[in-house]
Amino acid sequence: MESLPIFFKIKxxxxxxxxxxxxxxxxxxLL
Known part of the structure; x- marks a missing residue:
């Protein structure tokens, strides 16, 4: 789940x- 917030921030x-x-x-x- 840590990859999700990082990817969301980059996107x-x-x-x-x-x-x-x-x-x-x-x-x-969505959140």
């Missing part, structure tokens, strides 16, 4: 740039 950087705040909102909903 969050490019995702935020590409998707903006929508990706962050979706991730929060």
């Amino acid at each position: 969050d950087r490019p995702a935020v740039v590409i998707g903006g705040g929508e990706v962050a909102a979706r991730k929060l909903a």
Whole structure:
């Protein structure tokens, strides 16, 4: 499970740039 948060954080950087705040909102909903 430690690999999941690390991967999410790495994907969050490019995702935020590409998707903006929508990706962050979706991730929060998933969590």
